[in-house]
Amino acid sequence: MRNVIAITQRELNAYFRSPIAYVMIGFFLILFGYFYSVPLYFFVQQSAQMGQNPGPMNMNQQLIGPTLMNTTVIMLFFFPLVTMRTYSEEKRSGTIELLLTSPIRDVEIILGKFIGALLLYIAMLALTLIHIGILFYFSDPEWKPIVTAYLGLILMAGCFLALGMFISSLTKNQIVAAMATFAVFLMLWVISWISSFTGPTTQAVLQYLSLTEHFDDFAKGIIDTKHVIYYLSFMALGLFLTAKSVDSERWRG
Amino acid sequence: MIEVQHLSKKYGPFTAVDDVSFRAESGEILGFLGPNGAGKTTTMRIITGYMPATQGKATVAGFDVFDQPLEAKRRTGYLPETPPLYPDMTVKEYLRFVAKIKGVRAKLDDRVNAVMKKTWVADVANRHCGRLSKGYKQRVGLAQALIHEPEVLVLDEPTAGLDPKQIIETRQLIRELAGSHTIVLSTHILPEVSQTCQKVVIINKGKIVATDTPDALTQRFHGTVMMFVQVDGPADDVLRTLHSIPGVVRASVKETRGNVTNFDIDTQPDVDLRREVAAAVVRGGWGLLELRPVRMSLEDIFLSLTTTETETEDLEAEKVVADA
Numbered sequence: 001m002r003n004v005i006a007i008t009q010r011e012l013n014a015y016f017r018s019p020i021a022y023v024m025i026g027f028f029l030i031l032f033g034y035f036y037s038v039p040l041y042f043f044v045q046q047s048a049q050m051g052q053n054p055g056p057m058n059m060n061q062q063l064i065g066p067t068l069m070n071t072t073v074i075m076l077f078f079f080p081l082v083t084m085r086t087y088s089e090e091k092r093s094g095t096i097e098l099l100l101t102s103p104i105r106d107v108e109i110i111l112g113k114f115i116g117a118l119l120l121y122i123a124m125l126a127l128t129l130i131h132i133g134i135l136f137y138f139s140d141p142e143w144k145p146i147v148t149a150y151l152g153l154i155l156m157a158g159c160f161l162a163l164g165m166f167i168s169s170l171t172k173n174q175i176v177a178a179m180a181t182f183a184v185f186l187m188l189w190v191i192s193w194i195s196s197f198t199g200p201t202t203q204a205v206l207q208y209l210s211l212t213e214h215f216d217d218f219a220k221g222i223i224d225t226k227h228v229i230y231y232l233s234f235m236a237l238g239l240f241l242t243a244k245s246v247d248s249e250r251w252r253g
Numbered sequence: 254m255i256e257v258q259h260l261s262k263k264y265g266p267f268t269a270v271d272d273v274s275f276r277a278e279s280g281e282i283l284g285f286l287g288p289n290g291a292g293k294t295t296t297m298r299i300i301t302g303y304m305p306a307t308q309g310k311a312t313v314a315g316f317d318v319f320d321q322p323l324e325a326k327r328r329t330g331y332l333p334e335t336p337p338l339y340p341d342m343t344v345k346e347y348l349r350f351v352a353k354i355k356g357v358r359a360k361l362d363d364r365v366n367a368v369m370k371k372t373w374v375a376d377v378a379n380r381h382c383g384r385l386s387k388g389y390k391q392r393v394g395l396a397q398a399l400i401h402e403p404e405v406l407v408l409d410e411p412t413a414g415l416d417p418k419q420i421i422e423t424r425q426l427i428r429e430l431a432g433s434h435t436i437v438l439s440t441h442i443l444p445e446v447s448q449t450c451q452k453v454v455i456i457n458k459g460k461i462v463a464t465d466t467p468d469a470l471t472q473r474f475h476g477t478v479m480m481f482v483q484v485d486g487p488a489d490d491v492l493r494t495l496h497s498i499p500g501v502v503r504a505s506v507k508e509t510r511g512n513v514t515n516f517d518i519d520t521q522p523d524v525d526l527r528r529e530v531a532a533a534v535v536r537g538g539w540g541l542l543e544l545r546p547v548r549m550s551l552e553d554i555f556l557s558l559t560t561t562e563t564e565t566e567d568l569e570a571e572k573v574v575a576d577a
Contacts, residue, residue, distance in 0.1 A: 006353035010339070017341045098337035098397070101301040102354045103326040250304045252264070 003104040007112020008119070014085075015120050024082070028074055028124045035070045036131045039063050059141040064132065065219040068149045071128070072215060075121075075160055076189060080181035082120060083164025086113045087246070088174045106246050110239055114161060121157045125150060145221025152218025155231035159211055160185060162238025169245040254279050255300060255405055255435055260309035262295050262459075269295040271459040272309070277452065279404075282431045284450030284467075285439040286555060292459040293439040294334055297407050300437065301331040314404045314435075327356055330403035330434075334410055336394025340383025344374055344393055347382055348400055355401035364400060372396040372426070387414040395423070399430075406430065408438040412445060424449050443555055455558055462558045470554055479547040480518040481507075482530060486539030488514040494533050500524045513542065 015021040043063045050057055090096040099109050135141055163184060168177040192210035195203040207213050211234070214227040255277040262270040270292040277283035285293050299306045302318045302325055311318045316325040339347055348365045357364055369375040372392045377385060382393060391414055398406055411427065412420045427436060427449055440446060446453050447467040455463040455470075463470060484491050488509055495504040500521050507515040520526045527544060534541045 003354055006350060010342075010350050013346070014339070014341055093337070093340070094333060094335040095337040095339060097298075097303055097331070097333040098351065099354070101303050101326055101329065101331045102351075103323045103356050104354050105323070 003108040004112045007109055008116045011113055011116025012119060021120060024078060025124050029127060031074050032071060032128050036067050039067055059139055060145045064141060064146055065149065068153060069219050072156060072212060075157055076185050079160045079164055080178040082117050083161055083168050083181055084174045084178040086165045087169040088171055088177045091172045106243050110242050114165060114239060117161045118158055122154065125153060148221050148223050149219045152215050156211055156215055159231055159234040162235045166238050166241040166245060169242050254314060255437055256312040258310045260296065260299060260311060261307050262299060263307045268459050273461050275454045275464055277435050277437055279435050280432055281452060282436045282450045283452045283454060284446035285437060285454050285456065286446055287456040288441060291456045293456060294409055297409050297439060301329055301407050302326050328404045330398035330406045332394045332398040332408045332411055336390045338382035338390060338393060340381060343379050343381055345378045348396060351397045352400045357401050368396045368399050388416060388419045391415055404434060406434045406436045410440055411438055455555060457558065480520060481545050481547050482516045482518060483513060483543035484534055484539050485513050485542055486537065491539060494537055498526060498529050498533055500526050
């Protein structure tokens with residue numbers, strides 16, 4: 001465990017000592033600000049109309065849920081850039097020799113790197129609580145669905161990061177790692193598109209595979225173990241494949 | 254103690270290391286010598302547990318590197334060919350990090366400070382590793398290998414990229430460390446071996462071609478005695494005369510400059526032909542400018558072991574350049 005913490009610290013050090021973390025958080029906040037403002041204006045406009053013609057309005061379902069849902073798109077573009085360096089950079093600079101000849105297990109290295117990347121994302125998300133806080137100041141949305149939505153975001157991020165790390169472990173070249181990761185992410189994003197043209201069984205499989213489909217319930221405030229298990233097993237698979245890839249790299253030399 | 258038994262490593266059809274065995278006792282410095290691409294780095298990577306061997310066995314301080322990797326790694330310090338530094342960390346942070354993953358628990362800061370002092374990097378403690386000069390990087394790499402006080406040190410070309418003063422200091426440091434550590438160091442600089450090592454393993458194309466002490470190696474290859482003669486006279490005639498001296502195995506022209514020609518003469522062992530050669534030259538009426546026996550240096554042994562006849566000349570040229 002101490003080793004995991006040491007690796008995590010080192011990863012955070014790499015993010016926060018270089019411009020990576022600041023550039024990423026900065027642009028994330030700009031994008032999030034936009035993703036947040038647009039539905040907010042829309043929501044405000046709608047509620048003004050409702051004043052004359054009352055109907056059901058729900059801030060959680062109509063504003064916060066969609067905003068956080070849209071936020072997942074940012075992951076798609078940002079995460080390949082976070083994960084591309086996890087292994088590729090170590091391989092290129094030779095520091096992988098230090099890690100692999102130290103008395104620590106591969107699993108500890110992988111977990112350390114994974115937690116480091118996840119903490120970077122959590123730091124990004126934490127700043128969006130300001131936006132949510134503003135809503136609480138002027139209104140009184142339900143807090144529980146917000147918590148589940150954030151939980152969903154973190155779980156989904158874990159999946160992307162685990163997968164991205166696996167791809168990074170396959171190559172020395174960071175650009176190749178980023179491109180391949182982006183392509184795979186995008187594929188998983190849109191894999192359910194073709195489900196409407198396929199038979200019911202295939203449809204169910206494709207929808208199950210899609211990372212985003214599983215997020216919907218979290219945004220609605222539902223914690224369904226089905227989705228939690230999906231995300232956790234996806235993460236475990238990604239980390240397992242990374243471990244196998246690092247190990248096989250050893251044998252191949 | 255390091256023990257390597259019948260170690261082989263294959264990359265697909267290519268054999269990088271072929272049935273290598275050697276042993277370094279506690280407190281000993283073993284020099285691993287060979288041209289580039291001979292399999293030195295691969296062997297060291299296997300000993301340090303970076304990669305498994307295809308065949309054979311390596312033991313570090315009594316622990317098999319494959320079966321008990323954590324125990325073996327805990328007792329091994331490794332300086333790879335390129336020092337494994339993180340450019341965004343300061344030297345101190347970096348060493349603290351390495352100490353943590355190497356399992357140093359108690360008095361971490363004291364340990365870091367002691368190692369920085371030992372490897373003369375204390376003055377750059379707060380500089381970023383990426384901004385260091387090659388010499389400092391190399392020494393931080395050495396510091397990193399020493400941080401957990403390992404029993405065994407594996408150093409891949411520890412003096413590469415250092416300036417002459419640093420090279421001398423580093424060799425001095427390595428010799429000092431030898432008492433308490435077992436050291437394997439690789440190099441292609443020959444004087445380094447004769448100056449620092451108690452045992453030499455010469456490796457070429459993945460195979461061990463010789464294992465001995467530097468002195469014994471020099472002794473062993475003293476089978477034929479070599480002589481160097483510089484004569485002022487017609488090269489062909491002199492050569493013919495030299496060949497005619499009984500006891501001369503081989504005589505060859507090394508270099509001609511105007512009238513003056515340098516010859517190498519191989520003679521049978523245990524005969525001193527200096528008088529005969531001198532007499533023959535004088536009898537011919539030529540000028541004898543220089544005559545001396547040549548001790549086969551480690552360098553010559555190395556070349557004779559690792560090169561075939563046709564390559565020798567190219568390598569000689571390279572050697573001259575390297576020496577300059």
